[in-house]
Amino acid sequence: MMKHDKWPAGLMAIFLLFAVTANAKELTIQGDAGQYSLNNHIEYFLGDEQTLDQALQHEQWQEKYDDSVLNLGFTDQAVWLRTTLTLPEPLTRQWYLVIPYPLLEEVDLYLVRDQQLPAIYRTSRQETESRREHARSYQVALPLPRDLNGQVELFLRARSATSMQLPVELWREDRLLLRFSHLSLYWGAYFGVLGALVIYNLFLFLSLKDLAYGYYVLYIVSISLLMLCISGAGSAWFWGGHPILPRYALPISTALASLFALMFARSFLKWQDISSRWDRSMKIAAGLAGVLIVYTWADPINGALFAGLLGTLVIALLITVGLAGLRAGVAIARYFVLAWTSFALGSALYLLSVFDLLPVNLVTNHAMQVGSVAEVLLLSFALAHRIKDERARKLAALRKQQMAERQVRALEMQSIEQAMHDSTTRMPNASLLNQQLQAMMAQKKRIALTLVHYPQVKDIASSMGHRLAEEVFCQLIGKLNHKLAGLGVVVCLESRQHAYIAIPGFGSAAFLIDLDEFEGPLEPFIEQVVGNHEISVHAVRLPVLMNLHCGVAVAPEHGDSTEILYQHASAARDRSESRKVPVQVYNNEISDFARRRLDLLTALPPAILAGELELYLQPQMNNTGQELVGAEILLRWQSPRFGAVPAGEVIEIAENAGLMDVLSRYIVSQAWKTMQTLQRRQLNITCSINLSVQNLTNSHFVTFALAGITEHAIPTNRVIFEVTETSMMHNMEAVIGSLLQIADSGCKIALDDFGTGYSSLAYLSRLPIHELKIDQCFISQMCSNQNDLGIVQNTLKLARALRLEAVAEGVEDNNTRELLSYLGCHRLQGYLFARPMPLDKFCDWAMAQHH
The missing domain is CATH 3.30.70.270 (Reverse transcriptase/Diguanylate cyclase domain)
Structure with missing residues (x-):
């Protein structure tokens, strides 16, 4: 009996197969099948007909014979589809008309039997998603009546503000749910990767306060919103029942992604420091993205078209900027170029399919998702490399800082060492x-x-x-x-x-x-x-x-x-x-002495102005001691407060207090007046004036002194300036220059205290010396000390060899006078002849000697 029952069923299947083959626009639905594609069983036309009745009256239906997806590109018209379904027996399970293109905003489904109106069944995408009584899907899924059987015509009206693609399929509910679960795993992994990158980079942004990470987070969020619109995940989980929402979300998310991509690239590659031209180009593109966001609220349909064009422009600009960064030596730009190239390839495949330049298939449908994942991963690698580079730079900077700190510490220790030690001897200071x-x-x-x-x-x-x-x-x-x-x-x-x-x-x-x-x-x-x-x-x-x-x-x-x-x-x-x-x-006496020196220092300038300082003269005799030939001018200070102040103490105070120039100008001014008096008294003798080292190193003083000689009409050959050996040791070049200036004027120069120093022989040939004055420390002991006698003898021989006059100081007895006369000393000076005297007394003494 069972065998006899199978024959009619087999014949029916053969008949249906023949019928399907004979009529390409008619499809027989078998309950045991799980999925059917209607792409090669449909007729369609574009038009503004709003009702099913108007569509039935339309006569220019276009037939579609291949199995490709109907792709109409960007159009603002609605599209009507029809196909014939044959159901040999009532459906025992729930079936769905599925359109795997979630960007369709309006989808209306009509089922008509024998082309007789009204339709036996009608539903729409908005109605289906708002009720949520049926299985979730990432595509447009419209349920069919469960009691449907026989032959029915299926009419579909669809409209979209973006591109128009109509892949039409029939899915049994269990198979659709299985597909939904598979897609959920796929999209869950995809958005999970994006979410993990958002959390990770947000943490880096909050930790490092680097704007590049903040812009990258915003870019991933924008890409995620874009992918929610394209994939249908948004409709499945977030805004089901509101299919118009992607009309705005799609262009806005594209504009935001472009804007934040540009901001990220600018901050990431630091173009403001590399190229002002490229930086200006990115600013302009970012401005266009901002304009597009505003424009989309007014015209979302054209906004979607402009968003695609802007995205293409931005991707091309970013790849170009990345290549320029590579040429500029930015190492991490290679990740940048690879990332945007991957995204550009994926987006190009998807957009070419959107504009009906490539067929719609699994590759083109998911190219943008794959490209975006590759992009964000490569950009994450770039950011990781950037962290590595920054860490390396920070480590290098830290090493430099540590080295600098060590150098600073070494310098501090060296400074402390130098502060506590003498630089010459390295001994403590x-x-x-x-x-x-x-x-x-x-x-x-x-x-x-x-x-x-x-x-x-x-x-x-x-x-x-x-x-x-x-x-x-x-x-x-x-x-x-x-x-x-x-x-x-x-x-x-x-x-x-x-x-x-x-x-x-x-x-x-x-x-x-x-x-x-x-x-x-x-x-x-x-x-x-x-x-x-x-x-x-x-x-x-x-x-x-x-x-x-x-x-x-x-x-x-x-x-x-x-x-x-x-x-x-x-x-x-x-x-x-x-x-x-x-x-x-x-001892206490030293304190008294120090206080006295301070008092003398205070009293010296007013004493000079008051004329308390006097000039005394000590005679210089010829080699026999019988004839007056000259005098040495000496300083004396008889202070009303301090009494007689030694000349050496006065000179020392003046030198230490910076008063030597004032004192010396006073002395030479008084000396010229003294020599004028001697000329008037017919005492035509030479006068010796002592100069200090400060006088010799001051060219202005020498000029002043020589000007005074001319002013007072004093014969220069009667003026002798005495300088000590020790004064020669201070700033030798300046001293020699002053001495040459004096010698060129016609005045004579005597080297005082000769023999007490140890450097005069080295420079004697360079100095314009006319006299050598032998120090009294040798003269006073020459009669009793052979060493002193030898020094005096050799000094006199040296004077004769250099054709210089010799003057002996400190002659105090006749034996010394006779010995010096015998040895050939030219002049004699000492207490044997006279002590230093004031000018009037000296003149009287000199006149008495003459008579």
Whole structure:
């Protein structure tokens, strides 16, 4: 019986298959099939007919014979489709007419039997989605009546503000749900990737405060909105029942994506720093995107068309900008170019299918999604590479900063080292000495602060050069430090280099003696320590012990603070210099002396103006001592307040206080008046005037002095300027220039205190000298000391060899006078003949000698 029942069914199937083959516009639906494509079973036309009745009366239906998707491009007209369905038996399951193109805004479905109106069934996309009684779908899914059977005609009216594509399919509900689940997995993965990138880059933006990440987040959000419209996921999950919404969302999301892509590219590649031209182009394109957003609200239909054109322009611009970035040496631009090229290919395939230039298929439908995923992933790689580059730059900057900090610390340590040590000798300076002194005074220890000054070191610097003087000083300090180290009572100032000496200044030294550990007299001990050293420079042994000045102050007797102790030690050192003693321990008398010096300094300028300073004259006799041939002009100050102030003290105060120019101008002005008086008294003798080193280094003073000679009509051959050997050592070139100026005027130059220095022989041939004055320290002992006699003899021989006159100072007895006369000395000066006298007394004395 069952076999007999199968025969009619088989014959029916063969008949239906023949019928389908014979009529391409008629499709037979079998219940056991799950899906049918209607693309090659439809007829269609474009028109504005609004009702089914009008569509039925339309006569120009176009037949479609292939299985391709009906693609009408951008059109503002509605499209009508019809096809015939044959259902041999009623449908037992729910079936759907599916249009896999979610951008259709209006879709109306009509079922007509035998072309008789009214339609037996009608539904629309909006109605179906608003009820949500049927299965969700990412496409337009219109349910068919479940009791449908027989032969019916299917009419479909569709309209869209964007492109018009009509892929028409029939799906059984279970198969549609299965497809929906597969698409949900696909789109879930797609939007999951985009969401993860949004969260990740948003975190980076909030952490790094870099606008590039913020623009990238906004760009991904815009792309996500665009893909929600294109994919149908938006209709399936968010705005179902509102198919008009994508009309606005599609162009706006495209414009936003273009805008944020441009902003991201500008910030990412930093084009404002690379090329103003490309930066200006991106700004213009961003402005167009903003205009499109506004325009879309007024005309969304054309806005969609313009959005596609703008997207194409922006993608081309971004690829071009990326290539320009590569040429400019921006390494991460390669990711940028690959990303936008991928998106451009995907978008191009999709848009070409939209404009009906490529067939609609699986590839073109999903090309834009694939391209966008590739793009955002590549851009994420670019941002990751950017983070890596920035991290590398920051690490490099951090290394540079650390290196700079180390260098700064090294410089700080070096500065501290330099601040605490003398640059020449590398010994501690006064700062380190002061720290040690404060610490020991805080412990109530009895300490002797000793300040030593070697003035000849600076003399060597002026005459032989600073480098030689530094070598001399370093050797001297080295030997002195070595000697102090072995005494056991001198405080070690720095254990690292076993330094016992501090250097308060070039040519000076200081050290501390722990008197709690010391026994015996202090002054002889210090003199023996500091004054018995010789140094060797270029194989020449020079005794560095002459003109030694040393001051000592003891804590707590002479001061309860380091400042006062330094002050008293300095005062003692100055007293050592003025008294010509090697070591001077501070006492109250020194304070009185220091106060007196300060008072003298204050009183000297008004004394000069008041004329309190006088000029005395000391005679110079011929070699026999019988005839007056000249006089030396000497300064005397008989102060009403201080009494007789020694000339050396006056000169020293003037030199230290910067009053030497004022004092010297006063002296030479009075000297010219004195010589005028001598001429009027018929005393035609030479007059010697002493000049200091400050006078010789001041060209204005020499000019002033010579101008005074001319003004007072004094014969220049009667004027002798005396300069000391030590003055030659200070600024030799300036001194020689002044001496040459004096010699060219016709005045004579005498070298005073000859023999007390050690550099005059090196420069004697360069100096315009006319006289040599032998210092009284040799003259006074020449009769009893063979060494002094030898010095005097050799000096006189040198004078004769150089054709210079010789003047002997300090002649105080006849034996000395006779010996000097015998040796051939030209002039004699000393107390044997007369002491310095005021002008009137000198004139009387000279007249008496003449008679």
